[in-house]
Amino acid sequence: VVVxxxxxxxxPDDKTPLAIKNTGARIVSYGAPVLPGAMFLLAYYEAGDRTVAVMGLPGCVMYAKRTIFDLVLPRVMADDPVSPEDLAALGQGGLCLNCPVCTYPNCGFGKGM
Structure with missing residues (x-):
């Protein structure tokens, strides 16, 4: 995994998406219907007989309690490929409500995937 x-x-000053593309990685999606984390990028890089997930994370992952990263990382770590359709399905339940007492993952956040 590359993060x-x-x-x-x-x-125009933001070079990370172009840098990821220039590695030759296959871009799955640049953008996801999830807040926080809408400017997420997921790509897969073919390295011989291995496939390496490359994720471009928006700045919100540094401070928000739950983001797109929390939804995608478990699948990436389980070597379960994430498709554009999987990310699009996150539009249902893709808004973290920042509840006063967080009950994630026992809430609606990210249940579309």
Whole structure:
């Protein structure tokens, strides 16, 4: 797993998405219907007989309690490929409500995947 953060927004100065693309990795999605974490990038890099997940993380993963990273990382670590359709399904339940007492994962956040 390769994790990159910083420079994931849509500003012209942000080079991380282009850098990931320039490695030759196959981009699955740049953007996800999840808040916090909408500017998430997921790619897979073929390295010989192995496939390496490359994730571009938005800055919110540094301070938010729950983000897109919490939803995708378990699947990546289980070597369960994530498709564009899987990420699109996160639109249902893709908004963390920042409840006063967090009960994640026993809540609706990310239940679309």
């Amino acid at each position: 990159c953060t910083g420079g994931m927004s849509v500003d």
